[in-house]
Structures are given as structure tokens and as C-alpha cells.
Amino acid sequence: MSLPTNHAGHLEIGGADALTLAADYQTPLVVYDVAQIRQQVRAFQHVFETAHVDGIVSYASKAFASIAMYQVMQQLNAHIDVVSGGELTTAIAAQFPMPHVSFHGNNKSEAELVMALDAHVGTIIVDNFHELALLDHLTTARQQPVDILLRITPGISAHTHEYDQTGQVDSKFGFDLDSNQATAAVAQAMQAPYLNLRGIHAHIGSQIFALEGFIAVTHKLMSLLADWAQTFDFTPEVLNVGGGFGIAYTKDDDPLPPEAFVQAIVEAAKADSTALQMSLPQIWIEPGRAIVGPAGYSLYTIGSRKDVPGLLPYVAVDGGMGDNIRPALYQAKYEAVLASAPQAPATETVHLVGKYCESGDILIDRQPLPTTHPGDIVAVCATGAYGYAMASNYNRNPRPAVVFVENGQAKIVVSRETFADLIHLDQSYL
CATH class of the missing domain: 2.40.37.10 (Lyase, Ornithine Decarboxylase; Chain A, domain 1)
Structure with a gap:
């Protein structure tokens, strides 16, 4: 070492x-080592810049959340995602710009959603029908618009520990794609007067070393967005492919540079944009471990x-x-x-x-x-x-x-x- x-x-x-x-x-x-954190975020951003692609690095702050960590992310013009009222409270205390915050979670409480709306969180990533209905009710009562993404389970399993797999069909996260739950969720979201559906999110797992899963999920999501654009007259603005890029913990680990995953995702999305004759959405990634782990x-x-x-x-x-x-x-x-x-x-x-x-x-x-x-x-x-x-x-x-x-x-x-x-x-x- x-x-x-x-x-x-x-x-x-x-x-x-x-x-x-x-x-x-x-x-x-x-x-x-803060310089190492900065270097990795900038390496991700550099991939988007050199590819001339509109991309966002959103730090998955469940990896490590603190006021100081959020302040470093703000200095780097990165976004953050939070998964609880506690993480959101920390972001507020750090005076992190709320338009650059996205809120994840498979069981957000009503109190947490109200907190997010009160704080004017930029994006809520909706995980299930219960949350979709609750958020529709809250935003209608408040007459407050909010941007949302729909999290789907794309049916793609990462080659990692079973506890770190989140993209397969049998998962607690997201709207299932194969059973048409995801399509039903789009229809429901499009009917909600104060929910602004901007795009789609998927996360296939954590500590992943192979590019193939990210390439596959990018192709699947781009095809899905093209279908929804036709079916619902919907203009997809955001393609969020999550994170999970593997890092080296021991000498036996030989991962690719984390930015190589982003390069593969960008190339796949650009190719699909051309093939499907659709505008390339803004590409979001959500690395956490790859930023702070090493x-x-x-x-x-x-x-x-x-x-x-x-x-x-x-x-x-x-x-x-x-x-x-x-x-x-x-x-x-x-x-x-x-x-x-x-x-x-x-x-x-x-x-x-x-x-x-x-x-x-x-x-x-x-x-x-x-x-x-x-x-x-x-x-x-x-x-x-x-x-x-x-x-x-x-x-x-x-x-x-x-x-x-x-x-x-x-x-x-x-x-x-x-x-x-x-x-x-x-x-x-x-």
C-alpha cells in the first residue's frame, strides 16, 4: 500500500x-484529507466539462454528513442528496443552497416532507405511491410547486454484497419497472397540479467495480424516457444514474478510477440521445463513497x-x-x-x-x-x-x-x- x-x-x-x-x-x-475530496469531485466534473455535457455531481451525503462536509461541497459547486430530516437539518445549518439539495428515502414521513417543502428543497426523489400521493396532497394544500424525480428499480443487479444491491426487482426501493408501476407513477405524477416531474432516478448498488451495470442502466433509462416522452408528451430534463462507484479498500481491490464510470455513462447517454432522436437530459451522478472513502x-x-x-x-x-x-x-x-x-x-x-x-x-x-x-x-x-x-x-x-x-x-x-x-x-x- x-x-x-x-x-x-x-x-x-x-x-x-x-x-x-x-x-x-x-x-x-x-x-x-480535504484536498483528496476536492480532487475527486473536480475529476467527476471534468468528465462532464470535457464531454460538453450538462452534468451534476450530487454528493451522496449518507456516506458522511456534517456541516463542514456540506460547506466543502458548496465551495465545489456540487449538489448534495439527503435521506433524512437530520441530514436536511445539517444542510440548513451549513447554509447549503437548498435548490442544490435532493431528498431521497423510501419512507419519508409527512413531517420530513413538510420540512423539505418549508426549506424549499430543490428536488424530491419520490420512491413509492404512498409518498407520491402524500406529496401531491401536501403541495396542493400549500399551493407550492416542487420538482420531483421518480426512482425506479430497473431490474439490474450490481455484482456486490447483497446488502449493497438496490437496482434488482426484489428491492425495497423505487417503482418497479417490469410490472409497469413506474409507468403508472408517471401518469399519476403528470396529473398532480404542483408536482413538476423533471426526470428519472435509478441506483443499482454500491462498491461496484464493473462498468457494464452502469452502461446497461443508462441504456434502459434513456429508452424509458424516450417512451415516456411519446406516451405522456413529457420532456425529460434529468437522468440520474445514482452512484456506487467502487474504491480500493485493500491491495486485492483493483477498481477503475471513479471518473471512468462517469465517462462510460456519458458516452452511453450521448449515443442513445442520437439513436433515439431525443435531447440529452442533464446527467446527475450521486457518488458518496468514491468522494470521501479514500x-x-x-x-x-x-x-x-x-x-x-x-x-x-x-x-x-x-x-x-x-x-x-x-x-x-x-x-x-x-x-x-x-x-x-x-x-x-x-x-x-x-x-x-x-x-x-x-x-x-x-x-x-x-x-x-x-x-x-x-x-x-x-x-x-x-x-x-x-x-x-x-x-x-x-x-x-x-x-x-x-x-x-x-x-x-x-x-x-x-x-x-x-x-x-x-x-x-x-x-x-x-
Whole structure:
């Protein structure tokens, strides 16, 4: 694994020494290289620009949402998508421009839809007939127009973990295409006086390495939009193909550059536009993991060690499944390095485990490392997506701080929780 190091041979994140970051902000600590985030968003935008295509990069903020993250996206003129009232509240607090916000979710509550309408969210991505009817009722009562996209399940399965597949027919998301639910939804949306149907959305899954699924879904959506244009006298303005572009978590992962997926989507859409004799809609992508995953690192302090003859040692750190549930949830793989010597040769292979009272709290099952000692700082790489976002207070452990680093300058963007934070909602029974 090739990682940046400084003159002392220490791991460097955003131009800052990882050991200094751990000393200054304590561990466990989540650290983001902000320049890497900016570079990836600009790489996506560059694909659209060089292809002379009207395209939007909409950050899938469920990967990691915070005020600071939304502020960086605003600086890059990117859009964001949110999936809850909490994420929307964060975007409002960040003063993110609401016209550039889209609202996802398969079970948005009435209160969340009212909140979105009150905030004048730019686009609501409608997931089902219940939501379509509810939004029609709310906008009519308020006499408030709103732009919508319809999310469909295109019947295309991604080659990824079953929990990460969302485009197949048997899914909780979206209007089914093969049973004509999607066509019925278009007819219903077109009759709603305050719903402005701008286009279509589909998402086939996450952590995808192959281009074929994205090419297939682009062809399917473009053909569908052409059919709807004829049937409903509808002018499609937006083609949203979602995200799910895979990243490298370990040396065994060999993904394409994330922008290669966008290039394939653009080429397929342009070809279909010509073949179907239709105007090319604005193309939206919704990357999350591809933007923040590789830019994030989790720093831990090594504590106890258990050695059993004939078995791999257990080396424990001061975090674990509470700040990164992915290995326990769906056997996600990571790699770690000793922050003081990331290029040092390994002398042993260990189970890198957390401090939580679960046998399944294993961050990395077989991790080659140099000889380690209590107090050493270990860095788990590529933890920027769905680590802190899925963190919990299991065992009543506080969630870690989050630090952004750019040009060697570090800043806390999410404070470390305290024990007082853990009990502030508790009420006495006596």
C-alpha cells in the first residue's frame, strides 16, 4: 500500500503528521484529507466539462454528513442528496443552497416532507405511491410547486454484497419497472397540479467495480424516457444514474478510477440521445463513497495483546465496531499500517480487534504489521465512507472526533463526544 510519508517516515494525512494528529486530538480519531475530496469531485466534473455535457455531481451525503462536509461541497459547486430530516437539518445549518439539495428515502414521513417543502428543497426523489400521493396532497394544500424525480428499480443487479444491491426487482426501493408501476407513477405524477416531474432516478448498488451495470442502466433509462416522452408528451430534463462507484479498500481491490464510470455513462447517454432522436437530459451522478472513502483514515491507539500458542495474536485498539461497524455488518475488508512506519516490513500477522464486548468486533481479521507495542498508533485506511456515519454508542462509548486536514492545517469539524453527552437524554425513573 503506497501512502504519503513525511521526512520522519511517519504517515502523513493532508500534509500533517498522523502521530501529531493523534497526540493533539486523541484517539480514536477520524481524519479526512480535504484536498483528496476536492480532487475527486473536480475529476467527476471534468468528465462532464470535457464531454460538453450538462452534468451534476450530487454528493451522496449518507456516506458522511456534517456541516463542514456540506460547506466543502458548496465551495465545489456540487449538489448534495439527503435521506433524512437530520441530514436536511445539517444542510440548513451549513447554509447549503437548498435548490442544490435532493431528498431521497423510501419512507419519508409527512413531517420530513413538510420540512423539505418549508426549506424549499430543490428536488424530491419520490420512491413509492404512498409518498407520491402524500406529496401531491401536501403541495396542493400549500399551493407550492416542487420538482420531483421518480426512482425506479430497473431490474439490474450490481455484482456486490447483497446488502449493497438496490437496482434488482426484489428491492425495497423505487417503482418497479417490469410490472409497469413506474409507468403508472408517471401518469399519476403528470396529473398532480404542483408536482413538476423533471426526470428519472435509478441506483443499482454500491462498491461496484464493473462498468457494464452502469452502461446497461443508462441504456434502459434513456429508452424509458424516450417512451415516456411519446406516451405522456413529457420532456425529460434529468437522468440520474445514482452512484456506487467502487474504491480500493485493500491491495486485492483493483477498481477503475471513479471518473471512468462517469465517462462510460456519458458516452452511453450521448449515443442513445442520437439513436433515439431525443435531447440529452442533464446527467446527475450521486457518488458518496468514491468522494470521501479514500480520503478518510481512522487512527487508533494500541492497547492490550493476547497471544495463544499456535494461533494469531489479538491486538486490541481503543475503537472498533462502534466507530466502524462495516466489518461486523457485512465482512468489509480494510488494511492498516503503523502510523510511525507505514512502509516498514511486517514481522507478524495479527487479528486487529476493537474494545467492544462482542466476539465479532474484529476490524481486520488478518493484518500483517511490524512489531507493535501498547501506545503505538495504528491507522486504518479508506474509512471515510460509512464509518463515522454509521457510528454508535454501543457499550456507552463516545463517538470519536472528526478532523479535516488541508495544506498541513488541521481543524476539528465534529467534536469528540463526552460521557456527559452519553447521558444527557436520560431521565430518572425515581
